[in-house]
Amino acid sequence: MIEFRAVSKRFDDGTVAVDDLDLVVEAGTITVFVGPSGCGKTTSLRMINRMLDPTSGTVLVDGRDVLQVDPPRLRRGIGYVIQQAGLFPHRTVLDNVATVPLLSGWSKRDARARAAELLELVGLDGDMGRRYPVQLSGGQQQRVGVARALAADPPVLLMDEPFSAVDPVVREGLQDELLRLHAELGKTVVFVTHDIDEAVRIGEKVAVFRQGGVLAQYDRPAELLARPADDFVASFVGKDRGYRGLSFVDPAGIEVRGGATTRLGEPVSPSREWLLALDADERPRGWLPPGTSADGPLTEDLLVPGGSLYERGTAVRGALDSALSSPSGLGVVVEPTGRYAGVLRGAQVLDVIDRERAERG
Amino acid sequence: MFADLGKYLGNAGTRAQIADHLVEHVYLSLLPIVFAVLLAVPLGWACHRYRPLRGALIGVANVVYTVPSLALFVIIPAVAGTQILWPGNVIIALTVYTTALLIRPVAEALDAVPDHVVAAATAMGYRPLPRFLTVELPLAVPVLAAGVRVGSVSNISLVSVGAIIGSGGLGVLFTDGFSRRYLAPILVGIVLTLALALVVDLLLVALRRALTPWTRAQGVSVA
Amino acid sequence: MIFVDVWVWLSDPENWSGAGGIPARVGQHLLYCLAATAFAALIAVPLGLYVGHTGRGGVVLVGGGNAIRALPTLGLVTVLYLVAGGGTVPVLIGLVVLAVPPILAGTYAGVQDVDRGVVDAASGMGMTDAQRLWQVELPNALPLLMGGVRNAMLQVVATASVAAYVGLGGLGRPLLDGLRVLDYGQLVGGALFVALLAVLLDLLLSVVQRLVVPRGLRLAPASAARRRVRRGVDDSSPQKLVATAGQPDSGGSRA
């Protein structure tokens, strides 16, 4: 557990970076600090491992005032990942990862063995260890950065905008990886980002900071989107926060119905409604518009491409999107295996949302 | 000490001689800069344009730049067949140094001109030479100017060595002061050399700013 | 022709023996240069590491380095000689003085040039100040540091020849003595040896540089070159006039 008690940080030039912060990060959770630049989120993070010391107030890690601990010793027990990964260019990937174990007095052999383990854990090939950081892509460098932070098995992991320098596709992969690692290792993660989407995607709790180092709201992502504390938070979480809030609505009430389907390779006769074409493995391939006829067996070139697929049981945001993006107006629901499960209408999703709002009162 | 300096500088004839040496020093150190820019731009362009040439030219430049000045001052007349006492030897030697100094930055600056800018100029109908002179070269000016500044400070310092081979300039004050165990001329020579370097540097900064108004407008460097 | 004179001078066995012989002169010159550069490194590297590591005194250092770069070496050696009242020791001290700024500047720039993220990560991982300096900042500063050493060496080789004017031995001797009597063979021969020594010493140091600079840093020369160009352009950059390598674009001082 990490606790901020009335923590303020004023820099030498007089700017107040953090103003009277009270906040508790629960052990074993991912907590995200988010806000515009200059809001004090990074400063707050850096006070946890004493890269900065507070001007007033106390920061506690597991009940212990960090100011009582020698900084290097404190830091060896706290993993730290930064934006450009900050890998040592003069050391191989393996030696980069082995750094903290070596600092903590492990033998070189043990440290390297541990490092190899971690490279595997973050999804990198073993022979990657012999390379130098300049020979890696940005996404690979970030994975190494995470591996390096985890090398000494610290209970706490601090991540300062770790994924903001990589492209969106890679970033999403890294976020998933982080969630998987977290599920596996159960570390306490404090994660700083300026990207609210990233915050609500990975955070169990999100702290929104505003300019001047003031904590504007500290809540679960769903609450943040549903009930912003003030105008600042409302505008920061964005115009489509209602829609994004659907990520957190329970999908249990959505009733999946059977729809009209047809099969690739079989003859088809004109119908007055849209027909969903499935392949031999029961996977949806596309929609056949009403009134289409085919002389022979049904082929793909007659089909209109489908919308997004909704995986049964996931957040209702996907369910609504599947309906909105479908040419037929019917959202296609699939099983986690990818097999066709049924269809749904947008109105059904809205009903579920209304019902939940009514329950919450 | 100050009394010595006062006495030394109190002589009108001495002051006139110092002024002569200063003028000599200025042209001995700055003419090579002008010549070197005229040489380094085409050579740098050649390095930029023809890759195989680059390694060879820059390699030669590196080696030439390594040769100590005193050695170059006497090798030049030996190779070029000029008189040992001809002041032009120093000018040739410093031109060689400054050219060696400038080729690589010029080539790299031309490399750094964005392709889209060159493409846009070509698309607008520029022929290669006008395009080079009006688009590519001006964009390389900041880098060229930085090199010229380094070269001017270095040349102003090096010209003094020429006094050993009798080429004139402020270095004469050092040889004169030394042979008479007289610190005053040496100190005057050092101060004037430093002052000259500073003034020329400031003038070059002003010149660069005048030639590249866009860098001021952006408030950032172009590279 | 002059090169005939040079050949005659070179092939005269008398010029290859004794205290004034070529091997003795080369040895002397080499000794002066290596000793002066080594002494300068002993002073400049720790100081440069300190200034770069703490960030204190950088402005003074860069300003002072620029002033020394503009200092005419002939003026410096004559002043040193006269003030000290003769002898070779003050001149050798002068060589050390001239070799300090390039190494200092190179070391300082090297440490300053280390990616802020890397330094931040080093602290964040729990390195002590000393560990950060030795394990991270120093290895990463080596390319620029070695560049500074190469500049210093060139400076010293050149200045040692000039210092023959105030009586220093070494390869400046045949050059100056040849000049006095226009013995072209001796004059140009001496000059060629000075030039050769400078080129060979630089080559030697470039080999040393390859050996000591960590492989991971050598793999990205292109980006470093780009950085250097940009730095050369930016007036406000503290590194603009400090040494970056023993190369023409280094801005190191020479004589």
Add this chain to the structure above:
Amino acid sequence: MKRTLAVVVSAAALLLSACGSSDSLGGGEDSGSGGGQIVVGSADFSENKILAEIYAGALRNAGLDATTKQNIGAREVVVTALQDGSLGVVPEYSGNLLTFFDKANELTTSEEVYAALGEKTPDGLTVLDKAEAEDKDVLVVTRETAATGIASIEDLAPRCGEFVIGAAGEWETRWKDELAELYGCTFKEFKATDAGGPITVDALKNGESQVANLFTTSADIAANDFVQLADPKNMYPAQNVVPLVRDAAVNDRGRAALNEVSAALTTENLAELVKRVDVDKETPADVAANFLQQNGI
């Protein structure tokens, strides 16, 4: 851009022309009858500079256009510059000049040397009247060394092997063998210093050398209490001050003026002039002007 280019080009042109006009070395080249500017050259030591200033001043007082080019270097350089037209006049020393023109020369007395010099001087150059003033090479030792019983080169000879001699670089080529032949003196080591300048003097003072080659008019000898060694076998030839002129550069009026200077120069007044420059730090030009005034030239 076009305007910038024009500025750069015109600046270069300006600098080039400045270069041309202050390039005094080329000045006398085509002057033929001696009507153009006469460049008086000097070697890189004070006495020679003073003499050059005196010559130039005398030529100017005779209504000619004269200037000086100082610090040119040793004889070989100066004579070359004279022959290739860079210089018009140089103050020279009879003995060394003769040896330079005639390597086989054995003559050493003042009159013999001067007479031979007239014959051996190459075409196109002329030696004018010699002055009484003489600035000979002289070997000196410290007072302590002299006290061990050394008053002449002959006394020195048996002990040469213990001593290091400090002298200008050219001394070795010119005198080393001669000294061995005539006196049987071969020094332990030759230390190249400068032509009677601070390095030679300091080397002797601080013991880096035990014998130094200086010049008879040097102010350092008295100042440091050095002892001049006698040269009983006249190894060093007489060194009367003589103007060496390029025929085409100096007309009769100029020659008369230079001869007038030679008539007025004595070793004593020359030594005094050197002291005023080296010790009292007066300028060669001032000292020269003063000399000309006092002697009504």
